[in-house]
Amino acid sequence: MKRRIIMSILFALITIASLSAITAEEIVRKMDETETFATSYSEGAIITTDRFGVKTSTFKAWSRGAYDSLIEFTSVAERGQKVLRTSGELYLFYPDAQELIRLQGAALRQSMLGSDISYEDMTGEKDTLAQYDVKLLRQERVGERNCHVLQFDAKTRTVAYPMQVVWVDTETYMVWKGEFSTKTGRLLKEMLVLETMVVDGRTLPKVTRIADKMKRDSATEMRLDRLEIDVNLDPAIFSLQNLTW
């Protein structure tokens, strides 16, 4: 009788454990879902720090799904500059020159406004599983939060960072921390979320710091002052005609 009770308890525990276990792929899908909105509107700033000082560029951004986004810079030095990403294509608009430039291939790798963020980082597609094999390493705390620690190994050569380790919140699936390395494991960049905000029940980064680990005293902070999700957006926002207006 006693033995039967023990067996029943063990069976129940195993069942509960297997029901609650989550795979690395599921974590990544939820992570991508958290970062992807049907539509969004945001305002914020990119604060770049290097050995020459601190530079702040403010922006407004609109996004639709995983592929379409428009960023318009509002700070004095860059006022009116726009970056439009549609599926597979990226355009820059410079108001002073009234010039529209299509970026493709290697040109997408250029730094945006001298920051540690490239155009492809800013507008990159959010289908992580298509680009990386993922492995759940452990669980670890980042500050006060429990996180899944995941390792991403690139499936192709076309991604910027062949290896990534990210810390994903076990409850909100927001990425708190990321380490981006070469295929030999050399750390190139580190990302850390400093502040969060809750929008429509989702916890999202408010202030994110990206540090270039190869360059001392070089870091970029991305701050979102306002974020609205699932807003009504005119589809024309993501058109080339709108870019030059």
Add this chain to the structure above:
Amino acid sequence: MVRFLLALACKNLLRYKRRTVITSVAIAVGLALFIIIDSILIGVNEDSVRNIRWHETSSVRIMHADYWKDRLLMPLEVHISDVQEKIGLLGEHGLTATPRITFSAQMILHAEDFGEDGNLPVVVTAVDPRTDNSVFRFEETLIDGRFATSGSNELVMGSWLAQDIRAKVGHWVSLVARGNGGFFEAMDMQIVGIVNCPNPNVNRSLIMVPIDTVGIYLDMEDLATEIDVALPASADPDEAASRIPGILGNGEQALAVMTWRELSSEYLAVIGMERKSSSIILFLVFLIAAVGISNTMIMAINERTRELGMMRALGMPDPLIQVLFIIESGGIGLLGSISGTVLGSVANIFLVRNGIDFGFLMRMNDFGYRVQGIFRGAWSVQSLATTFAAGVVLSMLVAWIPTRRAINKDIPACLRHQ
């Protein structure tokens, strides 16, 4: 009659010795300046072209057909494959070739070696240490250390770049670059050699690393962004460029073959423009000399108006008088041209042998010329002959107008002239 006119013109030239000498000196100085400036321009252009072929473009370059339009982005994805096989094929046809990979990188400087941390964007050229010096001429430019060896994490740098960042042999740097496909890679490299390349564009920015090391790091094994081919100076690059596609066959890859002239077309266009503007300056130098001659001739004719009237009164025909004055003017031009050509040639001997050191200007500025410091002159028989002939002809031409004006006066007016 011609003999008479020549004798009279010679007598007149000797009669007005001071005028003849002063005018001849003005022409001589103008022509000598012309010869010197022209010699330097020809010399610097010849040296630039040679340095372009020796240190930048080689004689002929083979690339992927799509590479040239995107060359400023240096995309590794647009590359030539089966490089060793292609170089072997070229070798079978007597063409010496070497592969290169050109890519952009961030060079990270470490405080341990450089005193402070820093970084700068650089263009890196990955070369095959075994074959590169048979196509390019860096061997004699090494001033410190040695060249990088195959498969090593070693780097060779241009001396001006080394001076700018205070790099020395033995220092370590890190290169962060995008590999073939777009992934980031970081490479630690030790500086093992410093070259003082006579081509300032190269010396200002040169970073050379072994191609096989880069091949592993950036996923470019047996791939290259270019294959460079050396040709003897007397060979026709266009003929070689037209022959190469046949040698390499119709593979899957579309390749482009470009000669050094096409590769450096921007330089040649700039130099063409500079030659035009230099010609304007040279023309102005010549014009000043011409105005001097013209002025002297007007004065001479004014002084001799009574003499001219006397000759006409004695029955000498107007065309002959005009020819006489033009011959006199040509005589002054001849004297000026002889002394100017001699003066210019003597100065040119020094220019060709020693040159003038403009290193202080070239170090800080980019004038387009691929000469680092000493600008040497060059001999040009055509240029000397043209200058000589122009000195004589121009002198004769400028005498025509004042003589014509004097002849148009009537004889009594000429005789009454004070």
